[in-house]
Amino acid sequence: MPRPQKCRRVEQLPGFTCFKPSGIPLTELDEVIMSVEEIEAIRLRELLVLEYEECAEKMAVSRPTFHRILAMARQKIAFALINGSALRISGGNFQLAQHKLECRRCGFRWEGTVCCRRTVCPACSENDWQENE
Numbered sequence: 001m002p003r004p005q006k007c008r009r010v011e012q013l014p015g016f017t018c019f020k021p022s023g024i025p026l027t028e029l030d031e032v033i034m035s036v037e038e039i040e041a042i043r044l045r046e047l048l049v050l051e052y053e054e055c056a057e058k059m060a061v062s063r064p065t066f067h068r069i070l071a072m073a074r075q076k077i078a079f080a081l082i083n084g085s086a087l088r089i090s091g092g093n094f095q096l097a098q099h100k101l102e103c104r105r106c107g108f109r110w111e112g113t114v115c116c117r118r119t120v121c122p123a124c125s126e127n128d129w130q131e132n133e
Helices: 036-047 052-059 063-083
Strands: 008-010 031-034 086-089 094-096 099-103 109-112 129-131
Touching: 008 036, 008 052, 031 063, 036 052, 036 063, 036 086, 036 094, 052 063, 063 086
Parallel strands: 008 094, 031 086
Antiparallel strands: 099 109, 099 129
């Protein structure tokens, strides 16, 4: 019996969840499914250019596990690009990280998750916040 998969830590949900070649309806395309933690691995390593050890620490997994997640994500992206498949980000075994946030408009402080452009201040509903250490 395999060991249960450890829950991975994800900083933020992706702002977009489907990418496809232009000019072809989604219904006519094969889909490649990427998990949320796979896109998080791509974000940390390729976009933020963090070292493997730091990426693994941020996701609360071992370095070899992070490497496997990243390798699988790269393979899926390559397959979708080469074969003209749609790429859908969905599912996985993850937990969103909690951040200390502060509204720049009203000064309200709260703890919550960061969801791209959808995070708003609970007090004034503005989308003008910063992470507070």
